[in-house]
Amino acid sequence: MTFLRTHIRRIAVLAITGLAAAAMVGCSSGNQLTGPAAVYAKAKANFAKGANMGYDADIDAIASLANADPANDYTTRARVLRLVVFSGQMQGYRTLADAYGKGADTAKQAAVKSEYTALQRDINQRGAELTLRLGEVAMQLTKGGALPKDLVLDLPYPAVDVPASIPALDTARTGAKIEHEDETQAELLATRMGVVDVLAAILNTDRAKAQSEMAAGPVTIDPTAFRLFLADQIMAGAVFYDAKHLYDPTHYKLLAGVAQGVLDPVQAALKQTPDPGSAKRLKKIQDQIKSGLKSFPTIAT
16 A cells, blocks of 8 residues: 555645644643644644634644654544544535536536536546545554554534535536636535534434534444444545546555455454444445446456
């Protein structure tokens, strides 16, 4: 997986100045947090505001915690936070790509069709990059084959209103033109929706129950459910690289390999503790991996 890590590092340039600024917050006198605690607290505060469209700087800042070797008290929590953001944003970009793709198919005016085609292409690229970053976090969390013992969801539920649908995207799907301001708002809403959906998925529940559980403090994450969630998210993002989108067999195969590695221990766990629901989810993801690889004639499986 060296190639995957190298590629991700090219994409994700760490915001060192953001890290320094966050650390300085806790360096004054009094009871303010310092060091890693201050960095993580700042990222959590932004997460609570639903600032997932604007916290690339914070996400890169906590990369120092996520990449810490040896790990510190905030390493696993930082990785989970990055996982939630990357997964949620990736899901949001899938929503956007599907809407603009539909718009390109249904638009009658050539200029509008061209605009939606270009938007879909750009969205696909961004979603693909996010999936690579998600793949990196997955490898960090499953390094050595075992999940961290301190695996918890230690985040506040975002204090934002998430609509049932996004009007601008509903309009785009009809082939009608939307304005640039609508595109920007749609991107914000789609990624926010993605994040809250990921919070529910990581706890294997719905939005309301996820919000209730998270309100009580850090939530312990079930290892088997987490592996299934993580592999499912990776394959959801791998779609950006499939034959219908960017057509990139190399990256698709790399991500499929990461997903399979995440799933490997699940089979053994289910033999010891059978769970029909988990077994069904496992088979579904494994079938998706196999069928996805077969869609690329040039991939040697």
